[in-house]
Amino acid sequence: MNILYKNISDLLIGFGLNIHHRTITANFSNIELNSQLFLNYFSLYHEINEGVRAELICVSISDSIPLKRLIGCQVAVDVRTEKNQLFRTTGIITSAELGKSDGALTIYKIILEDATSLLRYNRNSRVFMNKSIIDVIKIIFHEWQQRSPLFAKSLALDLRNLKKTYDIRPFIMQVDESDYSLITRLLRSEGVNWCIDESQLFVLSHGHSIQAQKLKLIDHNGQFSQLDRREIRYHPSSAVEATDTITNLIAKRRLQPTSVHVQRWQADCLKQTDWPGSSLSNHRHSDYYDNYYLSLEQSWHLTPAWITDLKGQDVATKSSNTQLEKLNLHLTRYHDLQAKKFVAQGTVRDVQVGYYFELNGHFEIDQHAFNEKQFLILKKQSFHHNNLPKDFNETIDKLLQINQWNIDIGEEKQGCQLTLVRRHIPVVPEYNPQLHKPIAYPQHARVVGPQNESIYVDEWGRIKVRFLFSRIENNSHDGGSGSNDNDTDSAFVDVLTTWAGEGFGSRFLPRIGELVVVDFFNGDVDRPFVMGRIHEAERYPTKFDVQGSLPDTRYLSGIRSSEIDANGFNQLRFDDTQGQISAQLQSSYASSQINLGQLSHPKAKETSADRGIGFELRTDDYGAVRAGSGLLLTSYEQTAANGDHLDAEEAKKQLNTNQAYSQSLNNIAKQHQTDEIESVEQLKVFAENIQQDIAKFNQAVLLLSSPKGIGLSTASDIHLSADTDINQIAKGSVNISTQKNFITHAVEKVSLFAVKQGIRLITAYGKVDIQAQTGEMDLVADKTLKLTSKKKTIEISAAEEIVLNVKGNYIKINGEGIEQGTKGESRVYTSKHSILGPKSIDFTLPQDPFNEMFVLKDPKGQPVAGFAYKIVTGDGKVFKGVSNEKGETIRLSSGFDVTQLEISADDSKEE
Known part of the structure; x- marks a missing residue:
């Protein structure tokens, strides 16, 4: 090998090889790499509801190609088919390894993936409101296309194969979850398939530009396309074939659950719903037992159904049995789908996942109906090896072994394995409700709501929150919903409470701005609920009486609320401080309080000054104690509450005793022919209202009792009023003392009776005036009757006559004169006796202030007793009263002009 060549392309051309007419060719988006790297080996894994992953072994004469120059580079691998067509697979380099070199050649291993792999590298936390799963996917894709040029030119979203409509969900949340995980779990939950496909499966030349792949969403088998070749022939591998064939076909069957049962809580109807119950599969799994007798059921307890806005103000789909x-x-x-599949092996190069074909030439398949001869490709595994000179191949094999890249090229230069299912079998993605969801943990959130509101809830007491992870840049698609710090940041969220009866229980509604801890039903991030609230930083724990802080006031516990948009509060405080144990129910308005126990002043530190023991009911404003069936106020002791709460036996005994004393005195008065106290028996009846055995009152009475005295004091007036009688009974004295006047009025009579020591009526100053204005007056003494004027005169006057009589001896004085008479001696002692002419003294008798009354009669002329009347005079004076047994009113005046009077019933409620 000549190492003076500029690149691997020149080297191969120098060996007489046409690099553009090989079995497999790689076309890099970085043009420089096309001359630096030669594709020697290509293996592919492609599966529906997964993606594309390929491994490339490339050869170069350079051992210094920067690996980061490879990462993110688009690659198109063209496989030459039997018809000399170029069948293309594209992707993005996500991994690259520099292998060993023998000094002349260097090998590189490259991992190629579809662009959805980029979604795996992005982890986020965000919320979506009132969106379908397709809406969410479109939003995420749009954001990726806006911020990632690589993603934008590598992948397009294809929704043309969706034929169904999808529910609008009130709330979807992504928590520490990759965009890939979010998208695929949403698709799984609705049974939507996703499949990576090429924009162009066949190209005319290697230099053809790399087009974006397509992410196809498919929700019905009818949307899968047929391969261009339409059919594939089956032919055993023993024969030499000029065309690509399937050389081996294996049918695989696995036992699967025979029935499915799903159930969930449906909050809006308060029941567990399981429509349509347990559903048997139509697929027959065994010749020996039908599905019913196999009885392999999978029963799922699902996340509670979502609940939309109770007033229907959102656009979310209402949860129903249709979803189940x-x-x-x-x-x-x-x-x-999992029950039966086929595995085909062969040499077919131009097949693509998500497409179907017709299989011909197989002895068993050919016996089936036409629709059962059509197979959909679910998964494809293939390999291709370029045919190079022997020296090249030996060198590359050695380098592979040195790098321990275990690639067994073998004799075969290409091959494929396909996982197939008959086309009419519905294809759906795997969905495990417990596995296909992110792990959910309790987290912080802040209560939110509309402006100018302090508490914002719906009829169920649900609230809205802002999840603290939500960022403004993630929510531009929806007017900022999720990070607006108002009621658009979430759907309504349930709030856990300690007691939730039907219209009763405990209610402490979270307030806007409070920090809450959110957990998730069934660990599902799309079903949050508030489990409690938390104090942190300047959001201090409860300060009772708005003072003190922890740990100084650690012995205090209870509840304190806060007045809406003001500074008042209500509180229930328990003080467990040793020696100051107490309880308090308080409203800060008018310092209205009930204090119980060992009372102390509000605590700013661990202890505070004592202020009494027992209980205190107090307010700076009005107060009322009201009991519709009776009220007992007593200072009789009942140690440790060891008796009934209305136990008033001591008071009852005292009332009965005093009633007996009063009755005894009444009997004496009767013997002395004076007036009895008619209401004595009423005291006995009153006492009988107090039942000892069951400690209750028969009537709504107010009973005050004390073993050591009752004090009644005021700096102003005391008013006692009764519609019937007022009884005052004492074993000792009844003492009345006043610094001004003592005035007693009675409509009928005033009667005084003393048994032993008499009656004394004395005035230190002023006149004693005793009158019987319309009746008689008797002054009777068993012994001496004395009339004495210490300094002036005694005057006795009568309008008609005065009679002095002692045992028949008398002096009679009248208008005719003076008459004396005696049965005995008349004796006069005088130093001088004068008889003069006639003389008289002018004397005016006292006049009655009022001498006129009215008698009220019914139409039959009968007196009307007990009638509440009102008399209005001509000059506007008003007199009120109640007629006596004779129908008589009070005496009003003298000389009334009756034509100027108006008499009517008194309907007023005043006493």
Whole structure:
């Protein structure tokens, strides 16, 4: 060999070889490489739903070709067919190795792959909203074509073989996943085949420009094309043939599952759906047992169905049983596809994966119907070896051995092995719901929503989040959705809660801006849910009472909320500090609180000052305690809550005892012919409302009781009001003291009775005025009755007559004069006795302030008792009251003009 040649092409030409008329030829997009490298060996692996990978062994007289000059270079390998046509396979160099050299020749091993291999090198995390799988693939392809010139000129997307429509999914996510993995798992999930094909399978010359390959998406067997040669003949390898043939055909059958069952949770109807149930395959696997009795079932528990916007504001397809039915059919068809295949071996050079042909000349196949003689190529493995002079071949073989590149070229210069399936057998990609998905781990996200909202949820309490990995540059296709920091960044996401009953449970809705931790149902990145929230950096853990920080306040636990767009809060705080254990329910508005236990001031550190023990119910604003069935306020002890909560037996005993004392006093009053306390029995009835055995009240009573006293104090007024009676009973004294007036009014009567020590009515200053304005007055004493004026006069006046009578002896004074009478002696002691003429003293008797009343009668003339009335006078004065048993109103005045009065029922609610 002459080492003075410029390149390998000159060398081969020097040996009399036509380099352009070889079995295989490589055409590099880098023109310099076409003269530097000569293709000696070419092996190909090409499979539907996979891709193209080829290995090239090239020879050069240069051992210094930079390998990076090879990487990314497009290559077209032309195989010369039986008809002297050039059958082309293209690709991109993704790997190159520099082999050993013998000083004259150097070998290079080159790996050629289709352009989808570039997708494997790109790893990304992003989201897509309201897109079908075809939409997502088109977006990714467009982005690749925009940013990668190599990809743009190497691969085109061919959608012409798609005949079905595809669901619009509300949410698709890519997480630490290559673009290749994302695209292929989406295609697998919908049963769409993908296949690499050439834009031109045949070219006229080696110098023909390299065209982009096609990524063909196919969803129906009817879309597969037939080879240009249309048929291939079967002929055993023992015969010498001038045309390419299949020399060996092997049928392979493998046992597969005979039925498929799929099920998933359907949240919008709250049930596990499994339509259409367990589906038997139509493919018969055994002559001995039908599919039912083989009973080889694959049952899949799938990811929960996606749920669209509850108001239908997105454009996503609503999940339904149709999706389960399609998946069931997909899995069944894949098992049928795997059940029987054919492996063909031969010398056919112009065959392509994803095409079908008719096989003729096979003794068994020829007996079948026409449609069963057509075979679709699923996989192709081939090799081709250029025929070079013996010295060249020996040198190359030695270099291959030195490099340990185990390539057994052998005697055959070319051959192929095809994996076939009958054309009418539906072809679908393999899909394992548990394997064909990226690994999903819990991750951070931020709660988002529309502007001017603090909490944004749907009817189910689902929220929207921005996944923190989402980058602006990945979302330009959809108005930035995914990285807008608003409600366009995701579909609605479920939120895990500790309790979710039907209209009841716990509810703590995440707020916009909060950090949440997201996990995924069934490990499926397209089904996220919020599992909790997290504090980090300046998003400090809960500060009770808006003070303190961890670890100082580590003994506090509970919940504190935050007022929307303001500074208030609500909190439930548990303080487990030793010696200060307490609980608090608080609203910051008006410092409204319930405090229980060993109370202390809010903690900014580990401990704080004590402020009492027991409980406190307080507010700076209004307060109300309301109990519709009864209320007990007591300071009687019930240690450790060891009794019923309405246990008021002590109060009941006290009420009964005092009722007995009062009844005894009532009996004495009756003996003395004075008024009884008519409501004494009511006290007994009141006490009977307190049931001891079951500790409840029979009526809605309010009971206050204390063993050590009750204090009632105010800096203003105290008002006691009752529609019936007010009873005050004491075993001791009832003492009333006032700094101003003591005024008692009674519509009917006032009665005072003392058993032992009498009644004293004394005024230190001012007049004592006792009147019976419309009735009589009796002053009776069992002994002496004294009328004394210490400093002035005693005046006794009467409108008609005054009678003084002692045992029949009398003095009578009236308008006629003075009359005296006695049955005994009349004795007068005087120092002087004068009898003068007539004389009188003018004297005006006190006038009644009001002497007129009204009597209310019904149409029959009967008095109306207990009638609430309102009387309005001509000058606008208003009198209200309730008529007595005789139908009488209160006395209003004197000399009313009755024509100016208006009497009506009093419908007001005022007391």
